Amino acid sequence: MVTVAALLLAITCRVPATIAGEKPHLVFVVGTHHYSPQISMPVLAKEMERLGFRTTVLLPPGDPEGNKNSVGIPGLEVLAQADVAVFFVRFLTLDDEQFGYIERYIKSGKPVVAFRTSTHAFRYSADHPRFAWNDAFGRDVQGTDYLCHMKGTTKCRLFNQAKNHTILTGVGNDPFTSAGSLYLTDLQPGCMPLVIGSGSGAERLVRDKFRTRHVQKNEEDIVAWTWEKNKYGAKVFATSFGHLGDFAVPQIMRIVVNGIYWAADVKVPEASREIKTFQLMAKNRAKARKR
Numbered sequence: 001m002v003t004v005a006a007l008l009l010a011i012t013c014r015v016p017a018t019i020a021g022e023k024p025h026l027v028f029v030v031g032t033h034h035y036s037p038q039i040s041m042p043v044l045a046k047e048m049e050r051l052g053f054r055t056t057v058l059l060p061p062g063d064p065e066g067n068k069n070s071v072g073i074p075g076l077e078v079l080a081q082a083d084v085a086v087f088f089v090r091f092l093t094l095d096d097e098q099f100g101y102i103e104r105y106i107k108s109g110k111p112v113v114a115f116r117t118s119t120h121a122f123r124y125s126a127d128h129p130r131f132a133w134n135d136a137f138g139r140d141v142q143g144t145d146y147l148c149h150m151k152g153t154t155k156c157r158l159f160n161q162a163k164n165h166t167i168l169t170g171v172g173n174d175p176f177t178s179a180g181s182l183y184l185t186d187l188q189p190g191c192m193p194l195v196i197g198s199g200s201g202a203e204r205l206v207r208d209k210f211r212t213r214h215v216q217k218n219e220e221d222i223v224a225w226t227w228e229k230n231k232y233g234a235k236v237f238a239t240s241f242g243h244l245g246d247f248a249v250p251q252i253m254r255i256v257v258n259g260i261y262w263a264a265d266v267k268v269p270e271a272s273r274e275i276k277t278f279q280l281m282a283k284n285r286a287k288a289r290k291r
Contacts, residue, residue: 024264025054027082031089033063065091076101084264090117109233111263116242120146140231142238144185150199154178159193167258170271179245197223237263244280
């Protein structure tokens with residue numbers, strides 16, 4: 001079933017139960033147009049529905065970054081009913097009411113799944129009372145704040161010490177490529193790397209209030225990880241995957257799907273279970289040509 005509310009597309013669907021007991025409710029919060037999550041997250045939600053979850057996708061009208069759309073992200077109150085929140089957001093400046101729904105969810109200790117730009121979810125001004133959240137949503141909620149990124153694609157391999165992790169079930173040992181550039185991380189203690197990526201870019205010195213880092217022309221860093229207990233006691237699966245091209249890569253789709261299962265405390269699918277992939281870049285180009 002698909003319901004449409006004013007100024008909000010909330011995708012909800014109930015499918016035959018494949019999970020024992022009540023099906024976990026995933027709430028996808030789309031808070032940017034950067035990397036086109038308004039395309040990818042509804043598709044991922046449909047795949048999770050096929051696999052037995054209930055989903056709601058908060059898809060605001062226009063781009064909510066910096067409140068460009070003047071309405072932020074309507075419908076965030078549904079987070080109170082979520083079993084797992086899935087964030088793909090960037091540079092938000094939500095008002096008190098909308099931010100409050102996210103803050104209450106985060107501080108409840110419920111599971112968090114976060115994609116790519118969510119490490120820099122907020123961009124409040126220096127004199128704003130929520131300025132600290134610009135870094136804290138990445139560092140304290142997901143395990144790293146944003147530092148910088150490389151250029152081009154990212155060559156990926158499984159982290160050797162994590163190959164038996166349940167999230168990597170069915171992924172296999174072959175290397176694979178993410179269409180997105182490598183994000184550099186600074187993981188908090190307790191985070192467990194799952195996937196290592198390598199990328200290239202300009203040599204430079206990057207400074208912020210937390211660190212100074214000499215970025216080499218070729219870098220390796222962590223692109224997917226777990227955190228058993230973040231600052232608020234929540235289980236976290238986070239990743240810098242999220243480029244539209246990533247959803248066509250079997251290994252990435254399986255890692256993402258398994259990561260959501262893990263966050264929801266549900267046994268991940270067997271390696272033999274089909275996880276669909278999606279050619280979103282080609283569809284997006286075709287749509288652009290029609291416009």
